[in-house]
Amino acid sequence: xxxxxxxxxxxxxxxxxxxxxxxxxxxxxxxxxxxxxxxxxxxxxxxxxxxxxxxxxxxxxxxxxxxxxxxxxxxxxxxxxxxxxxxxxxxxxxxxxxxxxxxxxxxxxxxxxxxxxxxxxxxxxxxxxxxxxxxxxxxxxxxxxxxxxxxxxxxxxxxxxxxxxxxxxxxxxxxxxxxxxxxxxxxxxxxxxxxxxxxxxxxxxxxxxxxxxxxxxxxxxxxxxxxxxxxxxxxxxxxxxxxxxxxxxxxx
Numbered sequence: 001x002x003x004x005x006x007x008x009x010x011x012x013x014x015x016x017x018x019x020x021x022x023x024x025x026x027x028x029x030x031x032x033x034x035x036x037x038x039x040x041x042x043x044x045x046x047x048x049x050x051x052x053x054x055x056x057x058x059x060x061x062x063x064x065x066x067x068x069x070x071x072x073x074x075x076x077x078x079x080x081x082x083x084x085x086x087x088x089x090x091x092x093x094x095x096x097x098x099x100x101x102x103x104x105x106x107x108x109x110x111x112x113x114x115x116x117x118x119x120x121x122x123x124x125x126x127x128x129x130x131x132x133x134x135x136x137x138x139x140x141x142x143x144x145x146x147x148x149x150x151x152x153x154x155x156x157x158x159x160x161x162x163x164x165x166x167x168x169x170x171x172x173x174x175x176x177x178x179x180x181x182x183x184x185x186x187x188x189x190x191x192x193x194x195x196x197x198x199x200x201x202x203x204x205x206x207x208x209x210x211x212x213x214x215x216x217x218x219x220x221x222x223x224x225x226x227x228x229x230x231x232x233x234x235x236x237x238x239x240x241x242x243x244x245x246x247x248x249x250x251x252x
Contacts, residue, residue: 040069147197152185
């Protein structure tokens with residue numbers, strides 16, 4: 001009897017985990033998904049409990065990301081990296097001969113990955129340390145580069161939104177709204193993390209919970225108690241500027 005084919009999916013977006021699981025069920029029905037994770041924090045426990053032969057690891061996860069998780073996996077399982085399209089990421093994966101899947105998921109690309117995995121899934125997994133170090137160097141933010149895509153939930157689907165289309169971000173305790181001219185989406189990333197990734201010349205924090213695209217500002221009206229209000233181009237909603245950030249608009 002052939003050994004069982006088992007895998008783990010690690011991605012912080014439940015919808016993307018579900019989409020990948022559904023497509024794998026169609027393309028590789030004998031592969032059993034034995035566990036799903038929101039990040040790579042519990043890799044050791046998952047290996048001890050399930051001994052999976054394969055991990056699908058999202059590169060960008062909060063807490064322990066895909067590269068860090070791959071280091072923990074080591075030679076104990078095969079690894080497929082999952083990432084949003086990025087020319088540097090693709091070049092790095094191709095150079096390292098590492099299997100990867102792009103988001104949003106492409107059936108043809110996923111089918112090709114599955115065929116390669118079928119051929120080597122029962123062989124010894126390659127050592128990941130050197131490859132992961134090279135990937136980490138290639139995928140590290142470059143000087144002057146900032147976040148270019150937002151992975152956001154819209155109902156039961158996920159959209160990849162160019163960051164320049166975003167009018168503003170607004171957070172509550174759990175989610176952050178991503179608002180464009182024609183849509184509103186949710187992400188699970190706090191404002192503090194977004195500010196570290198966004199271009200500070202194009203995106204300004206104007207409130208503890210709000211970041212606005214400078215190019216989307218139509219006008220700023222001064223209000224009471226040293227506050228101000230932003231009117232947006234092509235959007236009815238206005239944004240409150242708190243006292244701590246009104247200095248940004250004193251010369252406007």
